[in-house]
Amino acid sequence: MAHSTPSRVALPRIWAVTSGKGGAGKSVVALNFALTLCEMGRTVLLVDADENLGKLDVMVGQSPAVRIPDVLSGSADLDAAYIRPFTGLAILAGSSGSLNYPEITDMERLRFIDRIASSASGFTDVVYDTGAGIGSKVVIYAAAADETIVVVNPEPVSVLDAYAVIKLISAKNTGVALNIVMNRSLAPAESDDTAAKLQKAVRHFLSSDVRYLGLVPYDENVGRSVVRQSPLVRAYPSSPAAVAIRTIAQKGLRSSVNYHQQELAIV
Secondary structure (H helix, E strand, C coil), X not given: CCCCCCCEEECCEEEEEEECCCCCCHHHHHHHHHHHHHHCCCCEEEXXXXXXXXXXXXXXXXXXXXXXXHHHCCCCCCHHHEXXXXXXXXXXXXXXXXXXXXXXXXXXXXXXXXXXXXXXXXXXXXXXXXXXXXXXXHHHHHHCCCEEXXXXXXXXXXXXXXXHHHHHHHHHCCCCEEEEEEEEECCHHHXXXXXXXXXXXXXXXXXCCEEEEEEEECCHHHHHHHHHCCCHHHHCCCCHHHHHHHHHHHHHHHHHHHHCCCCEEEC
Protein backbone atom coordinates (compact mmCIF):
# COMPACT_ATOMS: atom_id res chain seq x y z
CA MET A 1 0.00 0.00 0.00
CA ALA A 2 1.31 3.44 -0.90
CA HIS A 3 1.91 5.81 1.96
CA SER A 4 0.98 9.46 1.52
CA THR A 5 3.62 12.04 2.35
CA PRO A 6 2.59 14.08 5.39
CA SER A 7 2.05 17.76 4.70
CA ARG A 8 4.07 20.33 6.59
CA VAL A 9 2.54 23.39 8.10
CA ALA A 10 4.81 26.20 9.22
CA LEU A 11 4.06 27.43 12.70
CA PRO A 12 4.60 31.14 13.35
CA ARG A 13 7.50 31.80 15.68
CA ILE A 14 6.18 33.77 18.66
CA TRP A 15 8.51 36.45 20.05
CA ALA A 16 8.00 38.78 23.00
CA VAL A 17 10.16 41.87 23.51
CA THR A 18 10.00 43.10 27.07
CA SER A 19 11.96 44.91 29.77
CA GLY A 20 11.98 45.12 33.52
CA LYS A 21 12.29 48.89 33.45
CA GLY A 22 10.42 51.51 31.45
CA GLY A 23 12.49 53.60 29.08
CA ALA A 24 14.89 50.80 28.16
CA GLY A 25 14.13 51.24 24.46
CA LYS A 26 12.01 48.12 24.19
CA SER A 27 9.59 49.41 21.54
CA VAL A 28 12.39 50.68 19.31
CA VAL A 29 14.03 47.26 19.48
CA ALA A 30 10.72 45.45 18.86
CA LEU A 31 9.77 47.54 15.82
CA ASN A 32 13.17 47.39 14.17
CA PHE A 33 13.62 43.72 15.05
CA ALA A 34 10.31 42.97 13.32
CA LEU A 35 11.26 45.02 10.26
CA THR A 36 14.61 43.25 10.04
CA LEU A 37 12.80 39.92 9.98
CA CYS A 38 10.77 41.30 7.07
CA GLU A 39 13.99 42.30 5.30
CA MET A 40 15.03 38.65 5.66
CA GLY A 41 11.95 37.61 3.70
CA ARG A 42 9.68 36.77 6.63
CA THR A 43 6.15 38.01 7.22
CA VAL A 44 5.58 39.49 10.64
CA LEU A 45 2.63 40.47 12.80
CA LEU A 46 3.77 43.04 15.38
CA VAL A 47 1.37 43.33 18.31
CA ASP A 48 1.36 46.38 20.58
CA ALA A 49 0.83 44.58 23.88
CA ASP A 50 1.75 47.55 26.07
CA GLU A 51 -1.82 47.79 27.28
CA ASN A 52 -3.21 51.32 26.90
CA LEU A 53 0.28 52.74 26.54
CA GLY A 54 0.70 51.76 22.91
CA LYS A 55 2.99 53.74 20.66
CA LEU A 56 3.93 51.59 17.67
CA ASP A 57 1.41 53.27 15.35
CA VAL A 58 2.89 56.67 16.20
CA MET A 59 6.40 55.37 15.57
CA VAL A 60 5.45 54.46 12.00
CA GLY A 61 3.37 57.60 11.37
CA GLN A 62 -0.03 55.85 11.29
CA SER A 63 -3.36 56.63 12.92
CA PRO A 64 -5.52 53.49 12.65
CA ALA A 65 -9.26 53.72 13.09
CA VAL A 66 -9.44 50.27 14.70
CA ARG A 67 -7.26 49.29 17.64
CA ILE A 68 -6.84 46.48 20.16
CA PRO A 69 -9.47 47.81 22.60
CA ASP A 70 -12.03 47.69 19.77
CA VAL A 71 -11.16 44.03 19.26
CA LEU A 72 -11.29 43.28 22.99
CA SER A 73 -14.68 44.94 23.35
CA GLY A 74 -16.07 42.96 20.41
CA SER A 75 -16.86 46.03 18.31
CA ALA A 76 -14.34 45.08 15.58
CA ASP A 77 -12.84 41.94 14.08
CA LEU A 78 -9.17 41.17 14.60
CA ASP A 79 -8.32 41.32 10.89
CA ALA A 80 -9.87 44.78 10.62
CA ALA A 81 -7.36 46.13 13.13
CA TYR A 82 -4.24 45.28 11.12
CA ILE A 83 -2.32 48.12 9.54
CA ARG A 84 0.36 47.33 6.96
CA PRO A 85 2.87 50.20 6.85
CA PHE A 86 5.66 48.20 5.18
CA THR A 87 5.98 45.17 2.95
CA GLY A 88 5.80 42.01 5.02
CA LEU A 89 4.78 43.80 8.23
CA ALA A 90 1.35 44.05 9.83
CA ILE A 91 0.83 45.91 13.10
CA LEU A 92 -1.99 45.36 15.57
CA ALA A 93 -2.10 48.80 17.13
CA GLY A 94 -2.85 49.53 20.74
CA SER A 95 -4.20 52.67 22.35
CA SER A 96 -2.67 55.20 24.71
CA GLY A 97 -4.59 56.61 27.63
CA SER A 98 -7.99 55.53 26.35
CA LEU A 99 -10.72 56.08 28.92
CA ASN A 100 -12.65 53.21 27.40
CA TYR A 101 -9.89 50.60 27.44
CA PRO A 102 -11.56 47.40 28.66
CA GLU A 103 -10.24 45.92 31.88
CA ILE A 104 -9.51 42.26 31.19
CA THR A 105 -8.58 39.37 33.43
CA ASP A 106 -5.50 37.22 33.02
CA MET A 107 -7.71 34.46 31.58
CA GLU A 108 -9.15 36.88 29.01
CA ARG A 109 -5.61 37.98 28.20
CA LEU A 110 -4.62 34.38 27.53
CA ARG A 111 -7.68 33.92 25.32
CA PHE A 112 -6.67 37.04 23.37
CA ILE A 113 -3.18 35.58 22.87
CA ASP A 114 -4.71 32.31 21.65
CA ARG A 115 -6.98 34.25 19.32
CA ILE A 116 -4.03 36.02 17.75
CA ALA A 117 -2.10 32.77 17.40
CA SER A 118 -5.02 31.02 15.71
CA SER A 119 -5.39 33.84 13.18
CA ALA A 120 -1.67 34.19 12.43
CA SER A 121 -1.33 31.36 9.91
CA GLY A 122 -0.34 33.84 7.20
CA PHE A 123 2.68 35.04 9.18
CA THR A 124 6.04 33.43 9.84
CA ASP A 125 6.50 35.40 13.04
CA VAL A 126 4.42 37.16 15.67
CA VAL A 127 6.26 39.78 17.75
CA TYR A 128 4.69 41.12 20.95
CA ASP A 129 5.91 44.48 22.22
CA THR A 130 4.90 44.08 25.86
CA GLY A 131 4.70 46.65 28.60
CA ALA A 132 7.59 47.10 31.04
CA GLY A 133 7.75 45.75 34.56
CA ILE A 134 6.86 42.53 36.36
CA GLY A 135 3.05 42.66 36.43
CA SER A 136 0.88 39.94 34.94
CA LYS A 137 0.09 42.19 31.97
CA VAL A 138 3.74 41.81 31.00
CA VAL A 139 4.68 38.34 32.23
CA ILE A 140 1.72 36.56 30.59
CA TYR A 141 2.70 37.77 27.12
CA ALA A 142 6.38 37.01 27.68
CA ALA A 143 5.74 33.54 29.09
CA ALA A 144 3.41 32.64 26.20
CA ALA A 145 6.15 33.20 23.60
CA ASP A 146 8.59 30.77 22.05
CA GLU A 147 11.32 33.36 22.46
CA THR A 148 11.42 36.29 24.88
CA ILE A 149 13.91 39.10 24.42
CA VAL A 150 14.58 41.17 27.54
CA VAL A 151 15.94 44.61 26.69
CA VAL A 152 18.40 45.85 29.30
CA ASN A 153 20.30 49.09 29.78
CA PRO A 154 23.79 48.88 31.31
CA GLU A 155 22.71 50.71 34.49
CA PRO A 156 22.55 48.54 37.65
CA VAL A 157 18.85 49.29 38.27
CA SER A 158 17.93 48.15 34.78
CA VAL A 159 19.95 44.96 35.22
CA LEU A 160 18.24 44.19 38.55
CA ASP A 161 14.82 44.78 36.99
CA ALA A 162 15.76 42.54 34.05
CA TYR A 163 16.71 39.76 36.47
CA ALA A 164 13.36 40.16 38.24
CA VAL A 165 11.34 39.86 35.03
CA ILE A 166 13.43 36.88 33.89
CA LYS A 167 12.76 35.22 37.25
CA LEU A 168 9.00 35.65 36.93
CA ILE A 169 8.90 34.53 33.30
CA SER A 170 10.90 31.42 34.18
CA ALA A 171 8.51 30.64 37.02
CA LYS A 172 5.54 31.00 34.68
CA ASN A 173 6.98 28.93 31.83
CA THR A 174 10.25 27.02 32.09
CA GLY A 175 10.07 26.21 28.37
CA VAL A 176 10.35 29.73 27.00
CA ALA A 177 13.73 30.54 25.46
CA LEU A 178 15.18 33.61 27.16
CA ASN A 179 17.39 36.18 25.46
CA ILE A 180 18.89 39.50 26.49
CA VAL A 181 19.87 42.56 24.48
CA MET A 182 21.98 45.31 26.00
CA ASN A 183 20.61 48.61 24.66
CA ARG A 184 22.06 52.14 24.53
CA SER A 185 25.55 50.87 25.23
CA LEU A 186 28.26 53.50 25.62
CA ALA A 187 31.02 51.00 26.40
CA PRO A 188 30.77 47.67 24.52
CA ALA A 189 33.21 45.78 26.76
CA GLU A 190 31.32 46.90 29.87
CA SER A 191 27.97 45.91 28.36
CA ASP A 192 29.32 42.48 27.40
CA ASP A 193 30.63 42.00 30.93
CA THR A 194 27.30 43.05 32.43
CA ALA A 195 25.46 40.62 30.18
CA ALA A 196 27.82 37.81 31.22
CA LYS A 197 27.19 38.54 34.91
CA LEU A 198 23.42 38.53 34.34
CA GLN A 199 23.69 35.20 32.51
CA LYS A 200 25.71 33.78 35.41
CA ALA A 201 23.16 34.96 37.99
CA VAL A 202 20.26 33.47 36.03
CA ARG A 203 22.11 30.18 35.66
CA HIS A 204 23.13 30.01 39.32
CA PHE A 205 19.95 31.18 41.06
CA LEU A 206 17.24 30.21 38.54
CA SER A 207 18.83 27.16 36.95
CA SER A 208 17.98 28.64 33.56
CA ASP A 209 19.98 29.68 30.55
CA VAL A 210 19.64 33.04 28.87
CA ARG A 211 21.23 33.78 25.51
CA TYR A 212 23.02 37.05 24.91
CA LEU A 213 22.05 38.29 21.46
CA GLY A 214 24.33 41.31 21.55
CA LEU A 215 24.34 45.03 22.20
CA VAL A 216 22.87 48.10 20.54
CA PRO A 217 25.19 51.10 20.87
CA TYR A 218 23.98 54.50 21.92
CA ASP A 219 23.06 56.24 18.68
CA GLU A 220 21.51 59.69 18.26
CA ASN A 221 19.85 58.45 15.08
CA VAL A 222 17.44 56.44 17.23
CA GLY A 223 15.91 59.64 18.61
CA ARG A 224 15.88 61.21 15.17
CA SER A 225 13.99 58.25 13.73
CA VAL A 226 11.35 58.46 16.47
CA VAL A 227 10.86 62.19 15.77
CA ARG A 228 10.58 61.46 12.04
CA GLN A 229 8.09 58.66 12.79
CA SER A 230 10.17 56.42 10.58
CA PRO A 231 11.77 53.19 11.86
CA LEU A 232 15.50 53.32 12.38
CA VAL A 233 16.35 50.55 9.92
CA ARG A 234 14.46 52.46 7.22
CA ALA A 235 15.37 56.05 8.09
CA TYR A 236 19.04 55.42 8.97
CA PRO A 237 19.84 51.94 7.64
CA SER A 238 23.61 52.33 7.97
CA SER A 239 23.57 53.81 11.46
CA PRO A 240 25.42 51.86 14.20
CA ALA A 241 22.21 50.98 16.06
CA ALA A 242 20.44 49.79 12.88
CA VAL A 243 23.39 47.60 11.94
CA ALA A 244 23.46 46.15 15.47
CA ILE A 245 19.73 45.37 15.48
CA ARG A 246 20.09 43.57 12.15
CA THR A 247 22.89 41.46 13.60
CA ILE A 248 20.80 40.71 16.70
CA ALA A 249 17.78 39.69 14.60
CA GLN A 250 19.88 37.39 12.44
CA LYS A 251 21.47 35.78 15.49
CA GLY A 252 18.12 35.51 17.26
CA LEU A 253 16.43 33.83 14.34
CA ARG A 254 19.34 31.47 13.75
CA SER A 255 19.56 30.40 17.39
CA SER A 256 15.77 30.14 17.60
CA VAL A 257 15.60 27.73 14.70
CA ASN A 258 18.48 25.69 16.11
CA TYR A 259 16.97 25.66 19.59
CA HIS A 260 13.53 24.60 18.38
CA GLN A 261 14.03 21.72 15.98
CA GLN A 262 10.30 21.66 15.20
CA GLU A 263 10.36 24.72 12.90
CA LEU A 264 7.86 22.79 10.80
CA ALA A 265 5.18 20.62 12.42
CA ILE A 266 3.96 17.49 10.71
CA VAL A 267 0.20 17.15 10.65
